[in-house]
Amino acid sequence: MRGTVTWVDELTFVGEAGSGNSVVMEGGRKNNGIRPMEMILLGVGGCASYDVVTILQKARQKVVSCHCELNGERPDTTPAPFTRIEMEFVVRGSGLKETQVARAVELSADKYCSASIMLRNAGVEIVHSYRVEEV
Template structure:
């Protein structure tokens, strides 16, 4: 995997992934891009959400939507790494079985989500929850 981060001006940078996709990152002064630590939080949520959705689809659950609400806690110091991340998956569907959602979240947390597992191995406490909404 390869990537490149290029300084634009001030505290604005463009990150280009090897896949050809790019994203604007910014240090927070102008608020014209995602902050790098927000990117890490989004990456963990995106990785875990991918796992949960694909596992539920393979289990033939009739899901209509899924989103992950994330909260990251960081100390008021420098450096300020995450100390705790809470992930709540909101799964909407028809007749979705709670056992299947619990299993999908557990498999993502313990086996498949490289981003979450990397953060957990670095000492970040990660809490997983889920909520099922019938449509």
């Protein structure tokens, strides 16, 4: 995996992944891009959400939508790494089995989500929960 981060101006940077996709990052002064720590939080949510949806699809569950609500806690110091991340998956579908959703979240947390496992191994407490909503 490769990428490039290029300084644009002031505290604005553009990151380009090896896939060719890019994202604007900013240090918070102008709020014209995602802050780098926000990208880490969103990356964890994206990685885990991908797992949950694909696991449920393989289990032939009728998933209509899934989103992950994230809350990251950081100390008021420098540096300020995450100390705790709470992830709540809201899975909507028709006739979803709660046991299947719970299993998908558990598999993501313990086996598949490289991003959350990496952070957990670095000492970040990661808490997973879920809600199932019928459509």
